Amino acid sequence: MATKFEEHIVSLLKESDQRAMPLLYENYSDTLYGVIYKVTKDQAMAEDALQETFIKIWRFAHKYDASKAKLFTWLYRIARNTAIDKLRSHNLKFEREIQINDSNVYKIPVMSLNQDAIDLKEHVATLDTKYQIVLRALFFEGMTQQEASEELDIPLGTVKSRLKIGLRELRKIYDP
Numbered sequence: 001m002a003t004k005f006e007e008h009i010v011s012l013l014k015e016s017d018q019r020a021m022p023l024l025y026e027n028y029s030d031t032l033y034g035v036i037y038k039v040t041k042d043q044a045m046a047e048d049a050l051q052e053t054f055i056k057i058w059r060f061a062h063k064y065d066a067s068k069a070k071l072f073t074w075l076y077r078i079a080r081n082t083a084i085d086k087l088r089s090h091n092l093k094f095e096r097e098i099q100i101n102d103s104n105v106y107k108i109p110v111m112s113l114n115q116d117a118i119d120l121k122e123h124v125a126t127l128d129t130k131y132q133i134v135l136r137a138l139f140f141e142g143m144t145q146q147e148a149s150e151e152l153d154i155p156l157g158t159v160k161s162r163l164k165i166g167l168r169e170l171r172k173i174y175d176p
Contacts, residue, residue, distance in 0.1 A: 006071045013061035021058060028072070029054075032079040039083035049086040053079045089147065123173050124166075131166035134159055 005027075012020035032053060037046040056078050064074050124135050137148040138159075145163070149156040 010064065010066060010071060013057075013064065016061070020061070021054065024057065024075070025054065028075055031072075032075060035076060035079050036083040039080060040087050045086055045090060046083070049083045050079070052086070053082045056082060085146065088144070120170075123170060126173075127166055127169050131162050131169065134162040135166045135170075138163060 009020050009023050009027075012023070029050065033046060033050050036049045036053065037043070040046045040049060053075075057075065060078075064071070069077075121140070124132055127135070133152060134148060134154075137143045137152060138145065143151060145156060145159050148154070149159045152159070154162075
């Protein structure tokens with residue numbers, strides 16, 4: 001059962017009333033920071049994730065449903081998921097930096113190259129733009145589907161659908 005205080009905050013959020021944010025911050029930021037820090041184990045990353053958490057809370061306040069979860073449970077999930085995403089993004093960036101510095105990673109004898117794969121970028125360029133964008137993000141820029149969704153501002157389900165359709169179109173080119 002929600003307290004009057006929680007009900008007040010929720011009603012402010014639903015009305016997009018900015019007075020909700022200081023109330024949320026004053027009453028939940030320390031606890032949410034603790035949740036985030038436990039995941040990230042890095043103060044700077046935790047502070048960034050906490051800021052992103054409050055931005056997401058504000059952006060998605062209209063999606064909160066008191067019949068499905070208590071306010072704190074909803075806040076906790078946003079904070080924890082943001083921390084996990086932040087940690088994954090940081091680890092992926094770190095892995096990319098390592099690969100870039102290790103120049104012998106991509107040294108492959110010319111004879112072992114698949115001649116069909118050499119023109120992959122050219123074939124991708126023949127696809128509809130919406131499929132090109134997703135394929136480039138996922139395969140040439142190394143993003144995860146979630147990262148591509150956020151970076152391109154496209155719902156995750158749409159990213160997955162465009163990936164599937166784009167790959168199906170490429171198969172038609174390579175397997176006529």
